[in-house]
Amino acid sequence: MATALSVNVNKIAVLRNSRGGTEPDVVLAASTCLDAGAQGITVHPRPDARHIRAEDVYALSVLTRSRGVEFNLEGNPFAPPRAGYPGFAALCAETRPAQATLVPDSDAQITSDHGFDFAGDLGELRERIAELRALGCRVSLFVDAGCPDVERAAEVGAQRIELYTGPYAEAFAQGDAGATIALCAQTARRAQAVGLGVNAGHDLNDANLPQFLRGVPEVLEVSIGHALIGDALYRGLDATVKRYLDAIGRGG
Template sequence: MTCLSVNVNKIAVLRNSRGGNDPDVLRAAAACLDAGAHGITVHPRPDQRHIRADDVHVLSTLTRARGVEFNIEGNPFAPPRPGYPGLLPLCEQTRPAQATLVPDGDGQLTSDHGFDFARDGERLRPLITALKGCGCRVSLFVDAGNPDIAMAAAIGADRVELYTGPYAEAFANGAPDAALALFADAARRAQAAGLGVNAGHDLSQANLGRFLAQVPKVLEVSIGHALIGEALYDGLDATVKGYLRVIGQRR
């Protein structure tokens, strides 16, 4: 079964635009879990543009109390700065079920590419070891066309998360078949190397079903931007349940 982890970054963006605590990230995450989501994802950035370190701590407490997965995404190479202790220290403090490593920088509006393992593999290896020492399952953000996906297993990762932005764009343009074939091949190559497969970025209720029907054995999808946008019209409860129906139809 594919699990749904809801990324609540966009709730924090809205909150931060005015200051204070409205809308409440913790309350929104609890509403997603009440609706049946299998976990919560956050991506704290050094510039604190949305999720902050204090959010990570309270969401860790919530997910632990609910017995669901907490997934922290971030760049393991980004140095600490005031208000941001660094990805590894955050994971050491909160012990998430999963740490997803993403090669993003401050200048990126959003995550838009995966790791180059030929360049970054040996730098990642000790960080993966340290995260696994915290009890975290480790997933690495990758492009479907990366020929070296199997290297993720060689450096110690448990899973890869396929960056699905190119698929979503192809779907929106009415020509998803080539992208789906590429992603299906990437999933099979990862699985052949012993890796679990997650997926995320620009997935929506419109394009998720087609993706899960064509890409084998996706263990988890992490969805935030589209889900929160759809929830502005239909509410969090109805929207999360809508995603769960899409996932359920593809079992």
């Protein structure tokens, strides 16, 4: 099965919020990505509403449901609700995304930069995953390549992992990604051996995607936002999505 492309449209909301108002339109941008062939839409609303807001999540859930494509909602399940942010579980309960990707980020992080630590008692994480699965969400956990306890993701009820690919992208840019690809592949195989599906995301782009997908077996989905939206400033959104789909095809 070909690797699916889920486009993260957070950066569209960053641009909109920098000026105020409604432009550029997050839903129209997502629809354009789907028209170009993307198989899903991803957003990562943060409690401080720095980009994607709760109302965007609601609108995108309607769009993706009407188009029959995957909606992937990312977030920290432990971040408390606050004004303008009802909490991750509440957003999932209201929108029922196909996939809930759990990320252990804090408010202070500019972007997600590490995966879950599966050492110690994971009872609270298991409870949050059970709540999401009861809503009909497939649950994926953000993990580091080389995670020593990746098998525990299955123990707590997750169905997939998402490999954090930031270190791979950095190594690729420096011209020597062999060791990081091997580590990603090893982690993927360990996860797959206990029945977990494997997704990947962070700093992937049309240049480094083919090598990554050739080296890491059976990646089900890549979630890409920052690089793709940046490239679209020069090439246009439709052309850029098609370019990324072509890169995925070259990695198959």
